[in-house]
Amino acid sequence: MSATVIRRSTPASIRVWEAQVVTVWRAWKSSALLSMLQPLVFLGGMGFGVGALVDERSGSTAALGGLGYLAFLGPALMATTAMQTATFEASYPVMDGFKWRRAFEAMTATPVAPRDVVNGMALWWASRILLGVTGVALVLAAIPTTRGWGLIPAALGATLCGMVFATAMGAWASTRESEASFAAVQRFIIIPLFLFGGAFYPVDSLPSALRPVAWITPLWHGVELSRGLTTSGITFAAACGHLAYLAVLTAIGYIICRITFHRRLTR
């Protein structure tokens, strides 16, 4: 058997991404589709249900920066969806790649290097988050108070916010031998952020001691960005500030992933 000359065309990271798409489509089809429904449930339940209560109270619209509750909550769900999709996609699928299906081991026996695995997974996270966020954006586009071109940059900003969580969770998962800690991360980090990150009410209504905590969380920046670009308005400088903060955190997470994946795949 002689080696044939192979047309080298697709970058290795794209090929890793491709494999991930095939795998997910096969194995997680139903759960992926179900996860798209979750933000709709929140939007329906909270937006219309709570919204009806809130909007009738005098002064509440002022507290929400002049927005109706649906216009306040809706855009923020892009950021929370990004966060939740990210933490899921960077936890179980990463454990799957290292330990259960061991696809990363199979890949790295080929010309694919650990760095390509990280890049491929990062591409996968970004595309999967964007898909989830786009689902929310499409619904928001159907609602008059949230409709607007701002949804497009907002969806991208929310995706970047998701990447902070994806790279951090991916780095964590790549150092774990079992999935035992994932539920705790969900319970003690993701859900509190979901509740206190400014998605459901303004951070200003938190006790003043808690506010700085909210400000350093990436979710708050994602929420502010998504909401600002769609319904509440935002200055260019503020938008850049949020983006820069999220980009820096993503870069840090990415670098840690590069180190931890490399370590795990070259023992």
Added chain:
Amino acid sequence: MPVIAARSVHKSFGEFEAVRGVDFEVARGEFFGFLGPNGAGKSSLMRMIGCVSPVTSGELRIFDLDPNVDGAAIRSRMGVVPQTDNLDQELTLLENLVMYGRYFDIPRRECRDRARELLEFVQLADRADSRVEPLSGGMKRRLTIARSLMNRPELLLLDEPTTGLDPQARHVLWERLYRLKEQGVTLALTTHYMDEAEQLCDRLVVMDRGRIVAEGTPRGLIVEHSTREVLELRLLSTTPDDIAERLAPIGERVEVLPDRVLVYAHDGEAALASVHQLGIEPLASLVRRSSLEDVFLRLTGRSLVE
């Protein structure tokens, strides 16, 4: 130029040294074996050759390239069958091969053609579109071998390809491996089955606790380290302590194992007659040719398969 050249290669995991300085060369087209018991360091060595585990110290060259520098280039010319299968159980056989072929950047259509051809080669063509999960262990092993051939490798690494398979499945595999050798592929195989090493390998090294304790052709090793024949005796349930002493004059060497006594002699039948003359009546006796098992016992004082 050898396909694999190792000089004083070490591998440590923290404090523990799994490979303690091995030297060997594998020539192009050779079928080379690493024979050794559990924990000998065979997989650790295979993973270093596979460029997925860095060498702790020493020099390793594959295709005359350095794994640290040209890992990806080396891996693109090599096929790997890992000790534990890492097939995707949810995908079909064909999808597994195509996905793997894509890692080598082989165009999708070409992947599909090669996959069909290779499924034919490992006699799994009729299962092409069924899922991997329900396959038997032997079928999965064959599929992993097919997968390792997707890039038409010059060098194939097989880490215990037949462990856990029934004899018939092993023979099917052996026959396929012969065919690859005929096609000019260089093969490196680990095993702890001495019959496998004897049957398949042109040359092999015997490993124990991270070291190479002998090297040669299967026949050469037997001639060098053992006698032509072995007389196996099963004695009473408790072996008398002085049995080795009493039997010593009969053979060149006597090994007392927990369940039997081995007398190494050029002529086994003659040795058995001498045993009877000594007034020792074994419960059972067997004369056989020496094998690599005996070589291993000689070199390490332990059995290969416990």
